[in-house]
Amino acid sequence: MSYERPKFRHPNTEINDLGYARQDYEGALSTLCAGCGHDSISGAIVRACHELSIEPYRLAKLSGIGCSSKAPTYFLGNSHGFNSVHGRMPSVVTGAAMANRDLIYLGVSGDGDTASIGMGQFVHAARRNLNMVYIVMNNGCYGLTKGQDSATADEGSRSKKGDPSPFESIDLCALSLQVGATFVARSFSGDRDQLVPLIKAAISHRGFALIDVVSPCVTFNNNADSTKSYDFTREHLKSTGTMDFVPMREEITARYAPGSSHEVTLHDGSVIHLYKMGKGIDPLNRVSALNALEECKQEGRILTGLLYMDPDSKELHEAIGTVKRPLNQLTERELCPGNSVLQNINASLR
Amino acid sequence: MKATNIKNPEYFHKVVDCQYACPAHTPVPEYIRLIARERYTDAYMVNWESNVFPGILGRTCDRPCEPACRRGRVEDEPVAICRLKRVAADNKDDIQDRLPNIPDKKNGKRVALIGGGPASLTVARDLMPLGYSIDLYDDQTGGGGMMKSQIPSFRLPESVLNEEVDYILDMGVVTHFNTTVDSLKEILDKKYDAVFIGTGAPRGKDLNLAGQADAGAHIHIGIDWLSSVAFEHSNNIGKRVVVLGGGNTAMDCCRTARRLGGEDVKVIVRSPFADMKASPWEKEDAMHEDIPIIDNHVPLAFVVEDGKFIGVTFDRVDAVYDDDGRRQLVSTGEDPVLFECDDVLMAIGQENSFPWIERDTGIKFDEWGMPKVDETTFQSAIKHVFFGGDAAFGPKNVITAVAHGHQAAVSIDHFCNGKNVTERLAPGVTLISQKMGIHEWSYDNAVPIDLRYVVPQADKALTLKDRKVEVELGYDLKTAYAEAERCLNCDVQTVFEEIRCIECDACIDICPTDCITFTPNAEEKLLRKKLSATATNLSQDLYVSEELPTHRVMVKDEDMCLHCGLCAERCPTTAWDMKKFLYTVTKAGQ
Numbered sequence A: 001m002s003y004e005r006p007k008f009r010h011p012n013t014e015i016n017d018l019g020y021a022r023q024d025y026e027g028a029l030s031t032l033c034a035g036c037g038h039d040s041i042s043g044a045i046v047r048a049c050h051e052l053s054i055e056p057y058r059l060a061k062l063s064g065i066g067c068s069s070k071a072p073t074y075f076l077g078n079s080h081g082f083n084s085v086h087g088r089m090p091s092v093v094t095g096a097a098m099a100n101r102d103l104i105y106l107g108v109s110g111d112g113d114t115a116s117i118g119m120g121q122f123v124h125a126a127r128r129n130l131n132m133v134y135i136v137m138n139n140g141c142y143g144l145t146k147g148q149d150s151a152t153a154d155e156g157s158r159s160k161k162g163d164p165s166p167f168e169s170i171d172l173c174a175l176s177l178q179v180g181a182t183f184v185a186r187s188f189s190g191d192r193d194q195l196v197p198l199i200k201a202a203i204s205h206r207g208f209a210l211i212d213v214v215s216p217c218v219t220f221n222n223n224a225d226s227t228k229s230y231d232f233t234r235e236h237l238k239s240t241g242t243m244d245f246v247p248m249r250e251e252i253t254a255r256y257a258p259g260s261s262h263e264v265t266l267h268d269g270s271v272i273h274l275y276k277m278g279k280g281i282d283p284l285n286r287v288s289a290l291n292a293l294e295e296c297k298q299e300g301r302i303l304t305g306l307l308y309m310d311p312d313s314k315e316l317h318e319a320i321g322t323v324k325r326p327l328n329q330l331t332e333r334e335l336c337p338g339n340s341v342l343q344n345i346n347a348s349l350r
Numbered sequence B: 001m002k003a004t005n006i007k008n009p010e011y012f013h014k015v016v017d018c019q020y021a022c023p024a025h026t027p028v029p030e031y032i033r034l035i036a037r038e039r040y041t042d043a044y045m046v047n048w049e050s051n052v053f054p055g056i057l058g059r060t061c062d063r064p065c066e067p068a069c070r071r072g073r074v075e076d077e078p079v080a081i082c083r084l085k086r087v088a089a090d091n092k093d094d095i096q097d098r099l100p101n102i103p104d105k106k107n108g109k110r111v112a113l114i115g116g117g118p119a120s121l122t123v124a125r126d127l128m129p130l131g132y133s134i135d136l137y138d139d140q141t142g143g144g145g146m147m148k149s150q151i152p153s154f155r156l157p158e159s160v161l162n163e164e165v166d167y168i169l170d171m172g173v174v175t176h177f178n179t180t181v182d183s184l185k186e187i188l189d190k191k192y193d194a195v196f197i198g199t200g201a202p203r204g205k206d207l208n209l210a211g212q213a214d215a216g217a218h219i220h221i222g223i224d225w226l227s228s229v230a231f232e233h234s235n236n237i238g239k240r241v242v243v244l245g246g247g248n249t250a251m252d253c254c255r256t257a258r259r260l261g262g263e264d265v266k267v268i269v270r271s272p273f274a275d276m277k278a279s280p281w282e283k284e285d286a287m288h289e290d291i292p293i294i295d296n297h298v299p300l301a302f303v304v305e306d307g308k309f310i311g312v313t314f315d316r317v318d319a320v321y322d323d324d325g326r327r328q329l330v331s332t333g334e335d336p337v338l339f340e341c342d343d344v345l346m347a348i349g350q351e352n353s354f355p356w357i358e359r360d361t362g363i364k365f366d367e368w369g370m371p372k373v374d375e376t377t378f379q380s381a382i383k384h385v386f387f388g389g390d391a392a393f394g395p396k397n398v399i400t401a402v403a404h405g406h407q408a409a410v411s412i413d414h415f416c417n418g419k420n421v422t423e424r425l426a427p428g429v430t431l432i433s434q435k436m437g438i439h440e441w442s443y444d445n446a447v448p449i450d451l452r453y454v455v456p457q458a459d460k461a462l463t464l465k466d467r468k469v470e471v472e473l474g475y476d477l478k479t480a481y482a483e484a485e486r487c488l489n490c491d492v493q494t495v496f497e498e499i500r501c502i503e504c505d506a507c508i509d510i511c512p513t514d515c516i517t518f519t520p521n522a523e524e525k526l527l528r529k530k531l532s533a534t535a536t537n538l539s540q541d542l543y544v545s546e547e548l549p550t551h552r553v554m555v556k557d558e559d560m561c562l563h564c565g566l567c568a569e570r571c572p573t574t575a576w577d578m579k580k581f582l583y584t585v586t587k588a589g590q
Helices: A037-051 A067-074 A089-099 A111-115 A119-127 A172-179 A192-204 A230-236 A286-299 A316-320 A339-349 B009-015 B017-021 B028-036 B040-051 B054-060 B081-091 B118-130 B158-169 B184-189 B212-218 B222-230 B248-259 B280-288 B398-416 B477-485 B506-510 B524-529 B566-570
Strands: A059-063 A080-083 A104-110 A132-138 A183-188 A208-214 A237-239 A242-246 A261-265 A271-275 A302-309 B110-114 B133-137 B174-176 B194-197 B219-221 B240-244 B264-268 B297-305 B308-321 B327-331 B337-340 B343-346 B385-387 B428-433 B435-437 B492-496 B516-519 B542-544 B553-557 B576-584
Touching: A037 A067, A037 A132, A037 A192, A037 A208, A037 B506, A059 A067, A059 A089, A067 A080, A067 A104, A067 A111, A067 A132, A089 A104, A089 A119, A089 A132, A089 A316, A104 A111, A111 A119, A111 A132, A111 A172, A119 A132, A119 A172, A119 A208, A132 A192, A172 A183, A172 A208, A172 A286, A172 A302, A183 A192, A192 A208, A192 A242, A192 A302, A230 A237, A242 A302, A271 A302, A286 A302, B009 B017, B009 B576, B017 B028, B028 B040, B028 B081, B028 B477, B040 B054, B040 B081, B054 B081, B054 B158, B054 B398, B081 B477, B110 B118, B110 B184, B118 B133, B118 B158, B118 B194, B118 B398, B184 B194, B194 B398, B212 B219, B212 B297, B212 B308, B212 B343, B219 B222, B222 B248, B222 B343, B240 B248, B240 B308, B248 B264, B248 B280, B248 B343, B385 B398, B492 B553, B506 B516, B506 B566, B524 B542, B566 B576
Parallel strands: A059 A080, A059 A104, A104 A132, A132 A208, A183 A208, A237 A302, B110 B133, B110 B194, B133 B174, B194 B385, B219 B343, B240 B264, B240 B343
Antiparallel strands: A183 A302, A242 A271, A261 A271, B297 B308, B308 B327, B308 B337, B428 B576, B492 B576, B516 B553, B542 B553
């Protein structure tokens, strides 16, 4: 009996610019249920970070409580990690981001952790445009406590042993758009081709980037009457369009028919190519995103892909005008400049 | 690509690289698992059923399985399959009660076996339990053939040889040892129902160089000299010995010479060291016994001065390869170099020789003097005369002779029962899930990173004194266990059932060696480019499923699969399962 990942790897496995293989971005072997969507999202995070050649020490992964919040153990084993209190991950990220603005902050949360206990924290992090990636592994149920409906369970959806949900569901994308998130996307754990470039773009985005990922719970919520099952999600997917992410240092090699592609340049010089976009969908326009979300909801479809982004977003540090140097690197000399400076300040207030 | 037909037994058979490469198709992972479970007798019997001589082969096999071993693709060295076989043989209990029953009432069919080597003995082993009456003829004092006369005792102790030969002879084979068959006609006149010729390739090649006649008694044919040592007709050799040739016989010659008084023994070979035919481990063993191997030297002449043998002269050459990889040995132009010595052993190859088969018996020969033998049935131009082993298609090795013996026995049994001789028996195949529970499989699916364990050897000071002291000591049981655990259990197959797959892609992420890809179907060439990790080894197959609901297919590159079972472990719907595939070659009468 054994459940461990062998050490051997394929000799042709891809090596990134830093000389790392994908395995260098993996974490411990997952103890989530076999087939859990969360594991696919972990896999997509590993791929995105590997392909972006992120130095593992430059990233911190933070989470709250729940199946989703266990997931950070299973990816980026060489990065910083903080498994915090239920629903309080955004506060911890805020503190960490204030102390060290140089790190990449990857928050991982679930529908319970975000849409119930952590709702207050979530909307304020979005509203303040905290510079982080916020991934919700959204399965519409509380998998860790035997699958009760969560606040994102759609009205009428029924989990394996439950009754149809009598309540309206919370749409985290619509909500975050309303409170000022500057990058909003939805995806599906079973659509790696869409999810990986979205994660890459979210990491490159400056400001609060939400990716709400439908991630079926194979144990409690993958039955025929559930709107968060693999089959239902696949059948009801509607994509906003297709997206390629090209990091700054890479040459653009893909060719797009003239007029078919829309380029968005991010603050770090990376470029997002949007093509095959649906009619009336403009990801640079918040109103268009909200309309598209509502229309799809009426049609009973799940709209995935990049919904909205503001390439000129100003994140929290810019908004409050902190110093460029991370606070945790400031020494006593800068923080306690001495009596004469204090006297000057006092004098200015008299 | 078309969906893979896993019902074809040859598909999964090919995934079990070792078994596929073995001429007798011994179920290697099956017996290695038994060794790990300390079931040595069971492991021995799995071998015995398939290759008849586990103790002998566990010491001397050419091991075609090891270069094929998947472990050698994953890391540097394959599993020590051959030496694990020896562990089973050395640690088994008495097996008498497991040997097949020999019917008291015979079936009335009489078979003659000419030659007492591995091919003939295998035929006897397969036919005796079916009630055949068998006469075995050999000119040596006992059974074993070339295994007895050519393989030195320091590699294969006589007791090991005799034990396994006797399991067969004791089935009631009527032996005619010390009997030279010098006429096939005489045998045919005895009206046997079938005759099997397994007389090997008994003639050592001769160089016929200048000076050879004058050098006379100082020049020996390698295999003849080895057998004269084995039968104790010679027990010494000069202090300085030159061995010509680069095959395993040359290695046996030089190491035997070291034990019979040779102090300065050299192997001198025409080709570059890397091109030598000898197995790498045999070269290592020779060099370990202080025998230098000098390559790129082509022998020119034996030098005799004033009636005294001085040595051998060589032309120094370079190997030049053309675009097709063909080799030419080109003289460096330097002066010939003389290697002084007292004796020369020529081990430059063996050939077949059938002076005892009258050319008018009906057996047909080709232009090289080889009998015309069917490659599947081993039948000759005379319907009831069959060939096998080195006698059939030239010098190979023991395990090939065993494989021939099994198939020839099938043909003989068919022939004697009036069945179609060309008909072959379908292999026995089972495919059974190994799942025992959550995270629990019936095989050790963890993949240890241990490197290949070295087989300990007896002290050189001891072994060089006595040619009968076995050099290799064999693994102790603890090391044998560790080595057995290196086996990747390639016979435990990853079996995919598309109708259960929900395309959650969990298997793609978990696979440590990126074997699994879900992608729209395409031609093989294109498909290979789209794999999670590009395939470079094209000799391994792609396992392709039927189309899935999202219009993709599952493609698994069998090349680097570790058979760790994580895909099945991570699959929520058991679309992947680990199933043990047991493939057995069906023998005569089964």
